[in-house]
Amino acid sequence: xxxxxxxxxxxxxxxxxxxxxxxxxxxxxxxxxxxxxxxxxxxxxxxxxxxxxxxxxxxxxxxxxxxxxxxxxxxxxxxxxxxxxxxxxxxxxxxxxxxxxxxxxxxxxxxxxxxxxxxxxxxxxxxxxxxxxxxxxxxxxxxxxxxxxxxxxxxxxxxxxxxxxxxxxxxxxxxxxxxxxxxxxxxxxxxxxxxxxxxxxxxxxxxxxxxxxxxxxxxxxxxxxxxxxxxxxxxxxxxxxxxxxxxxxxxxxxxxxxxxxxxxxxxxxxxxxxxxxxxxxxxxxxxxxxxxxxxxxxxxxxxxxxxxxxxxxxxxxxxxxxxxxxxxxxxxxxxxxxxxxxxxxxxxxxxxxxxxxxxxxxxxxxxxxxxxxxxxxxxxxxxxxxxxxxxxxxxxxxxxxxxxxxxxxxxxxxxxxxxxxxxxxxxxxxxxxxxxxxxxxxxxxxxxxxxxxxxxxxxxxxxxxxxxxxxxxxxxxxxxxxxxxxxxxxxxxxxxxxxxxxxxxxxxxxxx
Amino acid sequence: xxxxxxxxxxxxxxxxxxxxxxxxxxxxxxxxxxxxxxxxxxxxxxxxxxxxxxxxxxxxxxxxxxxxxxxxxxxxxxxxxxxxxxxxxxxxxxxxxxxxxxxxxxxxxxxxxxxxxxxxxxxxxxxxxxxxxxxxxxxxxxxxxxxxxxxxxxxxxxxxxxxxxxxxxxxxxxxxxxxxxxxxxxxxxxxxxxxxxxxxxxxxxxxxxxxxxxxxxxxxxxxxxxxxxxxxxxxxxxxxxxxxxxxxxxxxxxxxxxxxxxxxxxxxxxxxxxxxxxxxxxxxxxxxxxxxxxxxxxxxxxxxxxxxxxxxxxxxxxxxxxxxxxxxxxxxxxxxxxxxxxxxxxxxxxxxxxxxxxxxxxxxxxx
Numbered sequence: 033x034x035x036x037x038x039x040x041x042x043x044x045x046x047x048x049x050x051x052x053x054x055x056x057x058x059x060x061x062x063x064x065x066x067x068x069x070x071x072x073x074x075x076x077x078x079x080x081x082x083x084x085x086x087x088x089x090x091x092x093x094x095x096x097x098x099x100x101x102x103x104x105x106x107x108x109x110x111x112x113x114x115x116x117x118x119x120x121x122x123x124x125x126x127x128x129x130x131x132x133x134x135x136x137x138x139x140x141x142x143x144x145x146x147x148x149x150x151x152x153x154x155x156x157x158x159x160x161x162x163x164x165x166x167x168x169x170x171x172x173x174x175x176x177x178x179x180x181x182x183x184x185x186x187x188x189x190x191x192x193x194x195x196x197x198x199x200x201x202x203x204x205x206x207x208x209x210x211x212x213x214x215x216x217x218x219x220x221x222x223x224x225x226x227x228x229x230x231x232x233x234x235x236x237x238x239x240x241x242x243x244x245x246x247x248x249x250x251x252x253x254x255x256x257x258x259x260x261x262x263x264x265x266x267x268x269x270x271x272x273x274x275x276x277x278x279x280x281x282x283x284x285x286x287x288x289x290x291x292x293x294x295x296x297x298x299x300x301x302x303x304x305x306x307x308x309x310x311x312x313x314x315x316x317x318x319x320x321x322x323x324x325x326x327x328x329x330x331x332x333x334x335x336x337x338x339x340x341x342x343x344x345x346x347x348x349x350x351x352x353x354x355x356x357x358x359x360x361x362x363x364x365x366x367x368x369x370x371x372x373x374x375x376x377x378x379x380x381x382x383x384x385x386x387x388x389x390x391x392x393x394x395x396x397x398x399x400x401x402x403x404x405x406x407x408x409x410x411x412x413x414x415x416x417x418x419x420x421x422x423x424x425x426x427x428x429x430x431x432x433x434x435x436x437x438x439x440x441x442x443x444x445x446x447x448x449x450x451x452x453x454x455x456x457x458x459x460x461x462x463x464x465x466x467x468x469x470x471x472x473x474x475x476x477x478x479x480x481x482x483x484x485x486x487x488x489x490x491x492x493x494x495x496x497x498x499x500x501x502x503x504x505x506x507x508x509x510x511x512x513x514x515x516x517x518x519x520x521x522x523x524x525x526x527x528x529x530x531x532x533x534x535x536x537x538x539x540x541x542x543x544x
Numbered sequence: 545x546x547x548x549x550x551x552x553x554x555x556x557x558x559x560x561x562x563x564x565x566x567x568x569x570x571x572x573x574x575x576x577x578x579x580x581x582x583x584x585x586x587x588x589x590x591x592x593x594x595x596x597x598x599x600x601x602x603x604x605x606x607x608x609x610x611x612x613x614x615x616x617x618x619x620x621x622x623x624x625x626x627x628x629x630x631x632x633x634x635x636x637x638x639x640x641x642x643x644x645x646x647x648x649x650x651x652x653x654x655x656x657x658x659x660x661x662x663x664x665x666x667x668x669x670x671x672x673x674x675x676x677x678x679x680x681x682x683x684x685x686x687x688x689x690x691x692x693x694x695x696x697x698x699x700x701x702x703x704x705x706x707x708x709x710x711x712x713x714x715x716x717x718x719x720x721x722x723x724x725x726x727x728x729x730x731x732x733x734x735x736x737x738x739x740x741x742x743x744x745x746x747x748x749x750x751x752x753x754x755x756x757x758x759x760x761x762x763x764x765x766x767x768x769x770x771x772x773x774x775x776x777x778x779x780x781x782x783x784x785x786x787x788x789x790x791x792x793x794x795x796x797x798x799x800x801x802x803x804x805x806x807x808x809x810x811x812x813x814x815x816x817x818x819x820x821x822x823x824x825x826x827x828x829x830x831x832x833x834x835x836x837x838x839x840x841x842x843x844x845x846x847x848x849x850x851x852x853x854x855x856x857x858x859x860x861x862x863x864x865x866x867x868x869x870x871x872x873x874x875x876x877x878x879x880x881x882x883x884x885x886x887x888x889x890x891x892x893x894x895x896x897x898x899x900x901x902x903x904x905x906x907x908x909x910x911x
Contacts, residue, residue, distance in 0.1 A: 121769075134770060144749060
C-alpha cells in the first residue's frame with residue numbers, strides 16, 4: 033500500500049465532514065472515489081494533499097506521516113493533485129503555468145529557461161493528445177483545453193500518487209479517452225491514482241477499486257469486479273429520509289394559469305431548450321448534478337447571466353402568462369420574482385448591515401416617504417418577520433454577519449416574504465444549515481406555496497428535493513432529461529436519470 | 545476503445561507545437577513594448593504638438609522632455625511592479641521627497657560623502673517599501689490604505705528633517721549630472737537606459753517577473769503552485785520604494801537643494817502612466833514598456849501645455865481626462881464590453897416579443 037488512511041475524522045465547527053473514513057491505495061492501482069455532492073470527497077483529498085489536517089485518525093504515505101504536513105511537503109513526497117476548480121494563471125502561458133514556482137534556470141546567463149520548459153511541456157501535451165501549443169496563454173484556451181493543461185501539470189510533477197477531482201468534467205470525450213490511455217500506461221508503471229468522479233461509466237472503465245462516501249462515512253469499498261452500477265447508486269444515496277418535511281396540505285391547481293412558464297429557454301454553452309411551468313402554489317424541484325446547468329437556469333430567469341456568455345438568452349419566460357424579458361435583478365423583483373442564491377454571502381445578504389436593513393432592502397420604496405426612509409416602519413416590518421420566522425437574533429439591529437448560517441438563510445427568506453412575491457427561486461437553500469433550522473425553512477417554503485407562491489427549488493440534497501417538491505425535474509448537461517411526480521420519485525430514480533443523462537444526452541460540455 | 549484513439553484515425557490532424565510566428569511576434573512586442581495603440585497615441589500627440597505648439601519641435605525641447613521624464617519613469621517602473629501584483633503604492637511621492645532631501649542633506653554641498661548620500665536614501669526607500677509589502681502581504685489591510693498611511697508618516701519625517709524648507713545642497717560634480725549631455729542624450733537619460741533594460745529583463749525573463757504576474761492574477765493559484773507569495777509581495781513593494789527614492793535623487797540633480805515636497809503629484813502621475821500603459825488595477829496585467837509610453841505621454845502633455853502657457857490647473861484637468869479615457873478603454877477590452885456594445889440592439893426593446901421569425905418590422909433594421 034502506498035497510501036493508508038485509517039479512521040479519519042474531520043469536523044468544521046459542528047459539521048462533521050468526515051467520520052471514521054478509511055481508504056487504502058496500492059501502487060499501480062486506480063481507486064475511484066464516488067459519492068454525492070457534500071459526501072466528503074473533497075475534504076478527504078485536501079487532507080491527503082496536506083492542505084487540511086484531520087482531527088483524528090492515522091494517515092501515512094509510503095509508511096510515513098510526514099508527507100502530509102503541508103501541500104509543499106505532499107508535493108515533494110510525490111502526491112500531485114488535479115483540482116476540479118482550475119488552478120491555472122490566465123496571464124501565463126501553458127508552459128509557464130506547468131512550471132510555476134519551479135522554473136528551470138538557464139545554466140550560464142541566468143533567467144528562466146523558456147526553451148527547456150517548452151520542450152518538457154510539449155512532450156506532455158503530445159502524450160495527452162493536446163492540440164494547443166505550450167506557449168499559448170492559458171487565458172485563451174477553451175475549458176476543455178484548460179482541463180487538459182491542468183492534467184498535464186499534475187503529471188509533469190512525476191508523482192507517485194495522483195489525485196484527480198472530476199478531471200474529465202469539462203473534457204471532450206475524445207480527449208478523455210486519450211487521458212485514460214495515458215493513465216493506464218502510467219499505472220502499469222506503478223503510478224497510484226485516486227479518481228473522483230460523478231461519471232459512473234468512467235469508474236467501471238478505469239478503476240480497480242471503488243470507495244463510496246456517504247455523509248462523511250465509508251458506505252462501500254470493494255474491488256470493481258464485485259459491484260455493479262445499481263449497487264453503487266444505492267450505496268451513494270441509501271439513507272433514511274427524516275421527518276423534516278411538512279405535509280402537503282393543498283394540491284396545487286395545475287389547471288390554473290402557470291405562475292412561471294419557460295418555453296425553450298436557451299443560453300448557448302450553458303443550457304438548451306429548457307421548458308417547464310410552475311402552477312401557483314406548486315413547488316417544483318430541479319435536480320441534477322452540480323454543473324448540470326440548474327443554477328444557470330435560475331440565474332437566467334432572474335436576469336443574472338454569466339459574465340462571459342457570448343450569446344444572448346433565447347426563448348421565452350412568462351410570469352402569470354405575460355412575457356417577461358429577464359434584464360436584471362431590478363426588473364425581476366418588480367415582476368415579483370424572488371431569488372435566494374446559492375452563495376448567500378455573496379449575493380443574498382449585506383453581511384455588514386443589520387437584520388432590519390436586510391429585510392427592508394427589496395422594498396425600500398414602500399417604506400419611504402418622499403425618498404426618506406421611515407425607520408419606524410422599517411423596524412416594524414423587520415420585527416414582524418423575525419418573530420414569524422423565529423430568527424434567533426439579539427435584535428433587528430444586530431449585524432447579519434454575526435448570525436448562524438441557518439438564521440442568515442431565514443433572513444434571506446424574510447426579505448422575500450416581507451415583500452411578497454409570485455415566484456420564488458431557491459438555489460441550494462440549506463447547505464451548512466442545522467437540522468432544526470432546516471425544518472423551519474422547509475415549513476416556511478411550504479407556507480409560501482400554500483399562500484399561492486410558485487417555488488422553484490434547486491437542491492443537491494436529494495431528501496430535501498423529494499420531500500419538499502410536488503414535482504421533480506432532472507437536468508443533465510444543460511437539458512431537462514426527466515420529469516417525475518414527487519410521490520413516484522425516489523432518490524435512486526433521480527440519480528439514475530441524472531447519470532443516464534450524462535451518458536446519453538448529446539451534451540453541452542460542462543454547463544457549470 | 546482503440547477505435548476512438550486519435551492516432552488510429554485516418555488523416556490525423558497536424559498539431560501545432562508553437563504559436564504561429566505572427567502571434568508570437570505580436571506577443572513578444574506586447575510584452576516588451578506594451579500595447580501598441582498607446583505608442584500610437586504618443587506618436588499622434590507628438591505630431592499634433594509639432595503643428596500646434598511653437599518651439600516644440602526643437603532639439604533643446606526634446607532633450608528637455610526626456611530629462612523631465614526620467615524621475616517619473618523611475619517611479620513608474622516600481623509602481624508598475626506593484627500594480628501587476630494587484631496592489632498600489634501611494635507612498636511613492638513621500639519616499640521620493642525623502643530621497644531628494646536626505647541625499648541633499650547628507651551631501652551638504654560637497655562636504656559629505658556622495659556615495660553615502662546615494663546609498664542611504666536608496667536603502668531607506670527599500671526598507672519603507674519592504675515594510676509596506678510585509679503589512680500588505682501579512683494582514684488583510686488594503687494596499688491603498690497601508691501605503692496612504694506610510695505616505696503620511698514618511699512625509700511627516702521629511703518635514704521634521706527639513707523644517708519644511710529647502711534643505712542641503714548637491715555636490716558640484718553631482719549637480720552637473722542634471723545638465724550634462726553625452727552627444728544628443730542628456731546624462732540622466734544615459735544613466736536611466738541600463739536601469740530600464742534591467743527592469744525589462746526582470747519583467748520578462750526571470751522567475752521574479754513570472755511570479756509577480758501569477759500572484760497578481762490569483763495569489764491562491766500561485767501559492768498552490770509553490771510560489772512564495774509573501775516574498776514576491778515584499779520584494780516588489782521594496783523595489784517600488786527603492787525606485788521612488790532613486791527618482792528623488794534624480795530630481796535632486798536638477799535642483800539646487802532638497803525640496804521637502806519634491807515628490808508631490810508623482811503618486812498619481814505614476815499610477816496614471818502604468819494604467820495608460822495597459823495595466824489593470826486588479827492585477828495580473830501591465831508592462832513596463834507600456835508604462836514608459838504612459839510616462840512619455842504625460843510628460844509630453846505637460847511640456848506642450850507649459851509651452852502653450854496653459855495654467856497648471858488646466859494641465860491637471862487634461863491629465864485626468866486622459867487617464868479616464870485610458871482606464872475606460874482598458875476596462876472595455878478586459879470585460880468585452882466593446883463587443884457587447886457592438887452587438888447591442890437598443891431597438892429590440894420595442895419589437896413585439898412573440899415573433900422569433902423575421903417579420904415586416906424588420907429583423908434587418910439593427911443588423
